[in-house]
Amino acid sequence: MDAIEVIRAKRDRGELTTEQIDWVIGAYTRGDVADEQMSALAMAILLNGMNRREIADWTQAMIRSGERMDWSALDRPTADKHSTGGVGDKITLPLAPLVAACGAYVPQLSGRGLGHTGGTLDKMEAIPGWRASLSNDEMLGVLRAAGAVVCAAGSGLAPADKKLYALRDVTGTVESIPLIASSIMSKKIAEGTGSLVLDVKVGSGAFMKNVADARELAETMVALGTDAGVRTVALLTAMDRPLGRAVGNALEVEESVEVLAGGGPADVVELTVRLAREMLAAAGVSSGKDPEQALKDGSAMDAWRRMIAAQGGDPDALLPRAAETMTVEAPASGVLTRLDAYAVGLAAWRLGAGRARKEDPVSAGAGVVLHAKPGDLVRAGQPLLTLHTDETWRFDRAVEALRDGYAVGEASEEQLPLVIDRITAS
Ligand code: URA
Numbered sequence: 001m002d003a004i005e006v007i008r009a010k011r012d013r014g015e016l017t018t019e020q021i022d023w024v025i026g027a028y029t030r031g032d033v034a035d036e037q038m039s040a041l042a043m044a045i046l047l048n049g050m051n052r053r054e055i056a057d058w059t060q061a062m063i064r065s066g067e068r069m070d071w072s073a074l075d076r077p078t079a080d081k082h083s084t085g086g087v088g089d090k091i092t093l094p095l096a097p098l099v100a101a102c103g104a105y106v107p108q109l110s111g112r113g114l115g116h117t118g119g120t121l122d123k124m125e126a127i128p129g130w131r132a133s134l135s136n137d138e139m140l141g142v143l144r145a146a147g148a149v150v151c152a153a154g155s156g157l158a159p160a161d162k163k164l165y166a167l168r169d170v171t172g173t174v175e176s177i178p179l180i181a182s183s184i185m186s187k188k189i190a191e192g193t194g195s196l197v198l199d200v201k202v203g204s205g206a207f208m209k210n211v212a213d214a215r216e217l218a219e220t221m222v223a224l225g226t227d228a229g230v231r232t233v234a235l236l237t238a239m240d241r242p243l244g245r246a247v248g249n250a251l252e253v254e255e256s257v258e259v260l261a262g263g264g265p266a267d268v269v270e271l272t273v274r275l276a277r278e279m280l281a282a283a284g285v286s287s288g289k290d291p292e293q294a295l296k297d298g299s300a301m302d303a304w305r306r307m308i309a310a311q312g313g314d315p316d317a318l319l320p321r322a323a324e325t326m327t328v329e330a331p332a333s334g335v336l337t338r339l340d341a342y343a344v345g346l347a348a349w350r351l352g353a354g355r356a357r358k359e360d361p362v363s364a365g366a367g368v369v370l371h372a373k374p375g376d377l378v379r380a381g382q383p384l385l386t387l388h389t390d391e392t393w394r395f396d397r398a399v400e401a402l403r404d405g406y407a408v409g410e411a412s413e414e415q416l417p418l419v420i421d422r423i424t425a426s
Helices: 003-011 018-030 035-048 052-064 092-101 120-124 136-146 159-169 177-190 211-227 249-260 266-283 291-296 299-310 341-353 392-402
Strands: 079-083 106-110 148-152 195-202 231-238 324-329 334-339 367-370 383-389 406-409 419-423
Touching: 003 018, 003 035, 018 035, 018 052, 018 159, 035 159, 035 177, 052 159, 052 177, 052 211, 079 092, 079 106, 079 177, 079 266, 092 106, 092 120, 092 148, 092 249, 092 266, 092 291, 092 299, 106 120, 106 136, 120 148, 120 249, 136 148, 136 299, 148 299, 159 177, 177 211, 195 211, 195 266, 211 231, 211 419, 231 266, 249 266, 249 299, 249 367, 266 291, 291 299, 324 392, 334 341, 341 367, 341 383, 341 392, 383 392
Parallel strands: 079 195, 106 148, 195 231
Antiparallel strands: 231 419, 324 383, 334 406, 367 383
16 A cells, blocks of 8 residues: 555545555554655545544544553543633633542543643643653552542554644644544543543634534544443533633633632533533443532542642642733723633733743743623723733733724623533434
C-alpha cells in the first residue's frame, strides 16, 4: 500500500477501506508516511468527510497506536467527562472530586490550553506545588486516596493523535467533525474509562458555533464511545457567553473552590451538578449521595483537598494574583444585553492567561472577572469587568478585544439555554 493511493481515494470522494486506514495511521506514527502526505490526506478528509464506519476505523487505529489503560483493579465504576472547551469552563475542577464523593472513580486526563480557551492543567497548575505529570501507578495511588485524579495524558496514549493533532494545528485542518471526533474519542477510549459524559459547547467561544454542527459532533462521538463499549452520553451546552464570573487560571480555581464550598455562580453550580448526575447515571452508581448534597455537606470539598494534596499541591496555599488590575465600566444604564464569550476569552488570552504556541508559559494570575452577566441591570459607570495582568502593556489589546464584545441596551438579546440538548446512542 502507499500513501498516494490513499490520498487519491479520499481526494476523489472515495470511501477508505479498513486496511487503508490501519495502514496509513500505523505508517504515519512510525514515520513511514511523511507529514506533507498526511497533511494532504487530512485536507481531503476535511473537504470530503468520512462516513461512520471510516471514523470508527480511524479512531480504533489511533487507539492501537499506543497503550490502553485499565482500571479493573479498582472496586468501583469509573466515569469521566470531556468538554470540547470554552471560556471560563472550569467545570472539571469541582466536578471530578464531586463525582468521587458520590461514589464513582474519576480518572481524568486533561490538556493544556491553546488559543482563547483555557486548559484544565494550566488552571490546576496555579495551585502551588500541584503536579500534572504522573506515572500510571501514581494515578492509581491518587485515585485510591481521593477517588479522582486530574493529570496530563502520558506520551504512550494515542501517539498517532498527538502527531496528527500538531499537524492539523498548522495546516488548517482542525475544523473537521470526523477528525475532531476521532481525536477526542481515541484518547478517551484509550484512557480506559467505563463511562463518559461529553460536554459539547456551542457558541462564539466554542469550536462549534451553531447547534447543528455541535449536534453532529456529539452524535458522532456518542456512537464511537458506545461502539467501543463505553457508556457515553453528551450534553450540548451554551458558550455564547462565558461560564461563571471568572476567566483565567488562578481566578477559575478560586471560583471552583467557592462551588465546592457550597457557593459560586448559579450557572457553574447548575452545570456541575447536572454533569455529575449524568456521570453517576452512566457509571451505574445510584445508591450514593446526590451531588447537590455533597456540595453542601463538605464531602466534595474533602475529596478536592485529598486530590490536590495527593498530587503535591497545598489546598490551603494562597493562589497567585496578577500584579495589575484595570476596570472596564458600563458605558450606559440599562440591561447588559450581550457579553460575548469569544471576546472575553480573547481578552483573557491577551492579558497572559493563555498561550500562542505550545511551548509558551501562561500567567497564573491573569484573566477577567465579570461583575455582571447578560440580562443583568447595570448603571452607567459601574464596574462591568476587571482585567488582571502582570504587565500593563497588555491592557490596551485586551480592551480592544472587548470593544464589540458587550452592549448595554433596553432589552436582553436571546441567549442559548445553559443545557440545550442531551444526546444518547440511537
Ligand atoms: N480536541 C482534541 O483533542 N482534538 C481535536 O481535534 C479538537 C479538540
